Amino acid sequence: MPSQAQIVVDNVSHMYRPARGRAVLALEQISLEVREREFVALLGPSGCGKSTLLYLIGGFLPVETGAILVDGKPVTAPGPDRGIVFQHFALFPWKTVRGNVLYGLERQGMPKEEREKRAQEFIELVGLHGFEDSYPSQLSGGMKQRAALARTLAFDPKILLMDEPFGALDAQTRGLMQRELLAIWQRTPKTVIFVTHDVQEAVYLADRVAVMSARPGRIKTIVDTKFDKTDPHIHKAKAFVDKVDELWDLVREEAIKAQGKRS
Amino acid sequence: MSTLARIGREAFRYTPLLLIALAWETVSRLELVSTTALPPLSEVIAAWIDMLKSGELQNNGAASFYRGVSGLVLAIGIGAVLGIGMAWWKTANILLSPLVEIFYPLPKSALIPVTVIWLGFGDGSKILLIFLGCMLPVTIGAFNGARASEQVLVWSARSMGASKLRMLWDVVVPGAMPELLNGIRTALALSFILLVSSELIVAQKGFGYLIGYLGANGNYDAMYAVVLTVAFLGFAADRIYLVITKRVLAWRE
C-alpha cells in the first residue's frame, strides 16, 4: 500500500569515510516516516548520527544504502523544498541580514520588488526589524539564528530541517527561540525535522520524538509527545514531566554506551 | 602506511616535475624551440658535470656559501638577541620598535648599491647586505615569540626563585623558539634571494657572478646548469631546515 507520508526513510545506512582513518558505520538501517506538517524531533547522544540523517534527507550526503523519498520521489540533491537551518547559522558573513534573506529568493528568480517585500516580511517576522543592514558579525547569537531562520523560511520550503539550531545559544535565548519557532510553525505550518540532544526541547516542540541509539545510529523508539503547546506552564505539567523523564532514561542509556565506545 | 607506499606516494606527487623535464628534453631535441635559448636538458647536465670536474662550480659555490653563511649567522645572532631584548625590556622596545617598523617595508634589495658604495665589489658588501636584510625577520620572530611567553610559566619560574636572567634563559627563550625558528626560515630564503641578486649585479665570483659570466659568453647550457643548481639549493636548504627544526621542536616537548 503506498505510504501517505511526505518523507519516507527506508532502511538507510550510511558509512562515514574520513580522509584519514577507517570508515565507520554512522547509521544502521534507519526507517522513518514523517507525515505532512508533522513536527518530528530526532533525539540522541552526541555522535549518534542524527545530523547525518538530517543531511541525507536534505540531499547533502549521497544515499548509498536504502532510499529516501520525499513526496514519492527519491532524494538526489539539495533543493529549496527542504530548507535547512544549521547550528552555527551558516550566514554569509559578507552579506547583510537583508542580503542573506534575499539570496534564496534571488536564486528562485523572484522579481525584484516582490523579493524585497518578502524579505522584509520575514525579517520582521523573526523580530529583526531595524537590523536589515547589519552584518552577521554585528549580531548576537540569538539574532544570528533568527536571521538564519528568516533566510530559510523566506523561500518557503515545505519541509524544514533544523540541525540543533538553538544549541549554540544560551539557555534564556533558547527558551525564547523555541516559543517563537512554535509560533511561526503554527502560523505557517510546515513539516519539521528537528535534531537535538536536549530532551526537554524535543518533548516541548515536537509531535513525535524519534530516540536514536549511540553509534551506529538506529531508531531506538518513537514516542508521541503531543502536548498543549499554548499552555505557558506546560513544562510543569505532570504528563509532560513524566514524558521527559521517560525519554531521559532512554537517552542516558545510549549516552553511556556512546561514552563506553569512545574510551 | 608502509615505507614503500609512502615513497610511492611522494614519487607520484613529484611526477609532474619529471614530466616537465621530459618535455624539456623532447622539445629541445626536436628543435621546436631555438636550441640556444633552450639547450637540451642532457647537455645542461653534461655542462654541469664539466664544471664540477674543472672546479669552477665548487670555487664559486664556496665563495657564495661563505658570504651567505656569514651574513646569515650575524643576522640570526644579533637579530635574535635584539628581538628577545625588545620583548623583555620595555625601554629597548620603545627605542627600537619604531626602527623596526620603518625598515620593515623597505625592499632590502634597494640596499645593494649602498653596500657596494661602502664595501666595494667583494665579500664584505654581500655579507653586510645579507646581515642587514635578514636581521629583520629574525628580530620580529624572536620578539613575537618572546612576548607570547606563557604568563603561567613565567610566574611559576619566578615563584621557584628564579632570577630574571634565569627566567629569560629557561622559560622565555624556549617559549620563543617556534616563532623564532619561523623567522629564521624567512631569513634563510631571503638570504638566498639577496645573495643571488647582489652577485648577479655586482660581483667577481660566486654563483650569481658565474651565471652572468656564462650568459655573457653565450655558454648557455652551463648557465642553465648553475641557475638550476642555485634554485635547487634554495629549495633543499628550506626543506633541510624544516626537517631539523621539526626535530628540535619535537625534542623540546
Place this chain on the structure above:
Amino acid sequence: MARVEQPDSERMFPVWAFTLFSGFLRVFSILVLLAAWEILAQSGAFTPFQLPAFSRVVVRIWQDAVTGDLLINTGLTLYRALVSFAICAVLGVAIGVAMSRNKIAHWFFDPIVSVGFPMPKIAFLPVVILWLGVYDVSKISIIVIDAIFPVIAATVIAIEGVEQQLIWSARNMGASNRQVLTQIVLPAALPQILTGLQVALPLTLIVAVVAEMLMGGYGLGGAMMTASRFANSPGVFAGIVEIAAIGYVLVKAMALIRHRLLVWHQESTERS
C-alpha cells in the same frame, strides 16, 4: 597563549592615550632618525661619500623632481610592479581556483608550487632575458614568476577552508555549481586571498627594483645603479628613500583597500 602583560591597574596611561602616543612616536622616531642621520653625516665621522647628508639627498631628490627624472623613474618602476601585480592577482587566483576544484590541475601544479616557493626565483632572470630580451616583458615576467606563488598558495588554502555549511546553504537555496563558486566560495575566500595579495605586492616592488638594477636603463633600480657607477652617493641614497617611500605607500594603500573590501569582516574582530 597569554602575553606577558601588565594588569590595567598598573598601567600609567589609559589605552587611547597609548595609541595616540604610539602614532606620535612613529612620526617622532622618523624625525629623530633623520636628524641623527643629518648630524652623523655632518659630524665628519664618515666621508660625504659614505654617508651623504640627508639634506644633500633631499636636494638630489628635488633636482630629480624638477628635471622630471623622478616622475619617469618612479612611474616606470610602479608601472612594472603594478602590471605584474595585476597579472599575479588574476592568474594566481585562477590557478588557485583550478587547483582546488580540479584533481589534475592540483596534481600538476602542487609540486611546482611546493618546490618553487623556497627557490630564489630571481636566479631565473638570466634565462628569462635569454628568452625574451632586455625589455619590459622580461622584467614583468620575472616579477610574475616571483610574486605569483604566495597568491596561488593563499588562494588554495582559502578555498579549501571555506565552511562547508555555507556551500550547503547555497545549494539548499538552489544555487548551481557555478553560482556557488562565484557567489559563495570566492567571497568567503576573499580575506585570505587578500592576505596572499598583500604578501605579493611588496614582492613585486622588490623584484622590479632588482630586475632594473641588473638590466639598467630607466626605473628606480636602474637609476640607482647608474648613480653607484658614477660614484654618486647622494643619488644612491636618494633611491633608497624613494623606494622606501613607494613601498610604504603601496603597503598602506593595500591595507586600506583590504579594510574597505572587508568591512563586514573587520567588524567581527572589533566585536570580540
